[in-house]
Amino acid sequence: xxxxxxxxxxxxxxxxxxxxxxxxxxxxxxxxxxxxxxxxxxxxxxxxxxxxxxxxxxxxxxxxxxxxxxxxxxxxxxxxxxxxxxxxxxxxxxxxxxxxxxxxxxxxxxxxxxxxxxxxxxxxxxxxxxxxxxxxxxxxxxxxxxxxxxxxxxxxxxxxxxxxxxxxxxxxxxxxxxxxxxxxxxxxxxxxxxxxxxxxxxxxxxxxxxxxxxxxxxxxxxxxxxxxxxxxxxxxxxxxxxxxxxxxxxxxxxxxxxxxxxxxxxxxxxxxxxxxxxxxxxxxxxxxxxxxxxxxxxxxxxxxxxxxxxxxxxxxxxxxxxxxxxxxxxxxxxxxxxxxxxxxxxxxxxxxxxxxxxxxxxxxxxxxxxxxxxxxxxxxxxxxxxxxxxxxxxxxxxxxxxxxxxxxxxxxxxxxxxxxxxxxxxxxxxxxxxxxxxxxxxxxxxxx
Amino acid sequence: xxxxxxxxxxxxxxxxxxxxxxxxxxxxxxxxxxxxxxxxxxxxxxxxxxxxxxxxxxxxxxxxxxxxxxxxxxxxxxxxxxxxxxxxxxxxxxxxxxxxxxxxxxxxxxxxxxxxxxxxxxxxxxxxxxxxxxxxxxxxxxxxxxxxxxxxxxxxxxxxxxxxxxxxxxxxxxxxxxxxxxxxxxxxxxxxxxxxxxxxxxxxxxxxxxxxxxxxxxxxxxxxxxxxxxxxxxxxxxxxxxxxxxxxxxxxxxxxxxxxxxx
Numbered sequence: 001x002x003x004x005x006x007x008x009x010x011x012x013x014x015x016x017x018x019x020x021x022x023x024x025x026x027x028x029x030x031x032x033x034x035x036x037x038x039x040x041x042x043x044x045x046x047x048x049x050x051x052x053x054x055x056x057x058x059x060x061x062x063x064x065x066x067x068x069x070x071x072x073x074x075x076x077x078x079x080x081x082x083x084x085x086x087x088x089x090x091x092x093x094x095x096x097x098x099x100x101x102x103x104x105x106x107x108x109x110x111x112x113x114x115x116x117x118x119x120x121x122x123x124x125x126x127x128x129x130x131x132x133x134x135x136x137x138x139x140x141x142x143x144x145x146x147x148x149x150x151x152x153x154x155x156x157x158x159x160x161x162x163x164x165x166x167x168x169x170x171x172x173x174x175x176x177x178x179x180x181x182x183x184x185x186x187x188x189x190x191x192x193x194x195x196x197x198x199x200x201x202x203x204x205x206x207x208x209x210x211x212x213x214x215x216x217x218x219x220x221x222x223x224x225x226x227x228x229x230x231x232x233x234x235x236x237x238x239x240x241x242x243x244x245x246x247x248x249x250x251x252x253x254x255x256x257x258x259x260x261x262x263x264x265x266x267x268x269x270x271x272x273x274x275x276x277x278x279x280x281x282x283x284x285x286x287x288x289x290x291x292x293x294x295x296x297x298x299x300x301x302x303x304x305x306x307x308x309x310x311x312x313x314x315x316x317x318x319x320x321x322x323x324x325x326x327x328x329x330x331x332x333x334x335x336x337x338x339x340x341x342x343x344x345x346x347x348x349x350x351x352x353x354x355x356x357x358x359x360x361x362x363x364x365x366x367x368x369x370x371x372x373x374x375x376x377x378x379x380x381x382x383x384x385x386x387x388x389x390x391x392x393x394x395x396x397x398x399x400x401x402x403x404x405x406x407x408x409x410x411x412x413x414x415x416x417x418x419x420x421x422x423x424x425x426x427x428x429x430x431x432x433x434x435x436x437x438x439x440x441x442x443x444x445x446x447x448x
Numbered sequence: 449x450x451x452x453x454x455x456x457x458x459x460x461x462x463x464x465x466x467x468x469x470x471x472x473x474x475x476x477x478x479x480x481x482x483x484x485x486x487x488x489x490x491x492x493x494x495x496x497x498x499x500x501x502x503x504x505x506x507x508x509x510x511x512x513x514x515x516x517x518x519x520x521x522x523x524x525x526x527x528x529x530x531x532x533x534x535x536x537x538x539x540x541x542x543x544x545x546x547x548x549x550x551x552x553x554x555x556x557x558x559x560x561x562x563x564x565x566x567x568x569x570x571x572x573x574x575x576x577x578x579x580x581x582x583x584x585x586x587x588x589x590x591x592x593x594x595x596x597x598x599x600x601x602x603x604x605x606x607x608x609x610x611x612x613x614x615x616x617x618x619x620x621x622x623x624x625x626x627x628x629x630x631x632x633x634x635x636x637x638x639x640x641x642x643x644x645x646x647x648x649x650x651x652x653x654x655x656x657x658x659x660x661x662x663x664x665x666x667x668x669x670x671x672x673x674x675x676x677x678x679x680x681x682x683x684x685x686x687x688x689x690x691x692x693x694x695x696x697x698x699x700x701x702x703x704x705x706x707x708x709x710x711x
Contacts (some may be wrong), residue, residue: 016546091452151655257607259607260607261558263562268526271526271530276533298520300518318613327639327659328652330656331653331656331658332653332654335650381652383639383640384518384602384642384643385602385606385641386606389633404518406522410520419518427524431475431509432511433645433646434481436477438510439507441479441480441505444485445506
């Protein structure tokens with residue numbers, strides 16, 4: 001009977017991690033629905049990017065208030081995870097504070113965890129106030145209603161509760177150690193761990209009996225670790241995946257100058273053929289050329305995007321820094337780079353579910369990313385200024401998605417605005433977006 | 449300004465069996481837009497003064513394809529690019545200078561993989577190098593002590609990380625350089641990029657150039673310095689919209705230098 005808690009713990013752990021692993025598999029499958037793109041060049045620069053932007057939070061602190069609080073929560077998250085390791089070992093083997101043999105260093109660790117737990121709690125409360133009370137524009141956008149808003153708040157509540165449980169657990173533990181309770185107090189009577197924060201909570205429990213304190217400590221311990229497992233599994237369904245994906249996201253981010261857009265290779269092939277005076281326009285396609293439909297230009301759905309763009313969509317935590325820097329959005333246009341990322345993810349999720357429901361094959365559902373999720377009006381409002389790309393704290397590139405969709409609209413649908421079509425016709429006919437004769441290009445030299 | 453400009457074409461150079469130090473890529477705006485032509489001429493006058501051995505393509509130049517590419521028309525872009533590359537490679541061009549950040553970005557970044565490899569510089573970078581090499585001297589002249597703010601063109605700044613060359617030039621003019629709230633990596637677009645120049649804006653509550661002009665007005669400049677013909681147009685329109693054209697000028701840095709040197 002005494003092993004029941006251990007067994008329950010192990011089952012919970014396996015279920016929690018197993019279910020998460022299952023979702024990770026699904027996540028990878030969905031990301032791999034995208035077209036291939038090679039982003040494995042220049043590895044030193046990629047590692048540096050990851051170290052600086054993801055690990056080092058270099059772009060986060062460009063907005064100091066939210067940036068510094070985020071750094072605290074991020075550090076707290078990483079550091080407190082060391083404690084989770086102890087909790088897991090204790091849970092499996094039924095031990096208590098297995099690392100306490102570290103002595104003074106253990107005191108230092110637990111003390112640090114406590115301070116960070118308190119800081120994280122305060123930080124998260126400030127985040128909640130920023131989101132719900134302060135009317136900050138980027139949290140009030142039209143794409144931030146219903147689920148996205150609730151999602152953001154749920155994450156904050158989760159973190160508050162987890163930190164609260166952690167401190168309650170320690171406070172009850174301290175009180176038990178003071179009372180010399182079995183299993184809690186050390187044989188020497190020395191207090192294990194330092195409790196710089198929970199020592200102020202412990203007095204609240206002073207009058208409680210040892211057995212009630214044990215129940216309280218155990219409840220907090222269990223809820224804390226189960227909460228972590230639930231939170232881990234919540235990630236896949238929420239915008240909070242960035243805590244994992246920020247790292248690969250920065251590693252695979254574009255390294256070339258922001259102004260350099262890709263040259264579509266399929267187009268290059270066609271253009272080179274057209275420019276080749278020796279090409280036979282009536283020649284049969286070469287034998288080895290793959291049969292089937294010619295490659296689609298641009299993107300009308302998520303499968304036409306590349307896998308880095310799809311990973312970007314899962315990495316987005318909807319902070320809205322892109323949108324608040326976007327000139328189109330600032331001047332009241334529909335375009336919001338954040339919404340581009342959110343729509344891409346929503347569509348990708350729908351496609352993924354479709355595949356799950358149809359035994360691994362996508363059955364067309366009469367919808368696509370273009371028009372059903374992202375409207376043409378949004379796409380045409382972009383000035384390609386790269387402000388969104390620059391603003392993203394984890395290297396997401398919403399502009400590349402906008403460009404792929406513009407390519408589809410122009411090259412597959414010919415649905416560009418009339419003015420643009422006129423400009424393009426001019427370029428084609430007279431080598432300038434305006435209707436001037438190319439022969440007059442040098443006229444400025446003699447004009448006065 | 450009655451002196452004649454010395455602007456040879458590549459064809460003329462070729463006929464003499466010579467090749468210039470640098471090709472001046474004028475661009476569509478610089479060739480045809482009345483406002484931008486003034487920038488082109490100012491830059492050519494500086495090049496003449498510094499005795500730079502340069503040439504233009506003249507009627508052989510064609511749109512780089514930038515607006516087509518940003519609009520999504522990859523076919524048209526690549527057709528333009530490949531045609532231009534044929535001309536440029538035919539003349540064995542090594543170095544290109546242009547006063548248009550859009551041409552600059554496209555020639556520098558998007559032509560290489562299509563076979564066009566050149567050393568491409570923006571005119572502010574080129575002018576900076578002329579100063580550094582002592583081939584050109586610049587003194588404040590009429591801009592000395594004036595409040596100047598520089599509007600970063602997206603395709604020069606964020607797109608290619610060139611922030612200091614234009615500012616260094618302004619410092620040479622002994623101006624009081626004041627930065628807008630949004631500058632350098634955080635600079636706000638003028639609203640013309642991404643082929644927006646050639647279409648009506650989507651519905652909204654303001655035009656982007658008005659928003660940017662308001663940011664410029666916050667720092668109370670005497671001159672808004674620009675480095676792009678499209679930004680220049682947008683900011684000029686913005687200043688007119690705010691009825692400030694009598695007190696605030698929008699000038700390209702090349703024009704400022706030419707004017708300071710009374711060229």
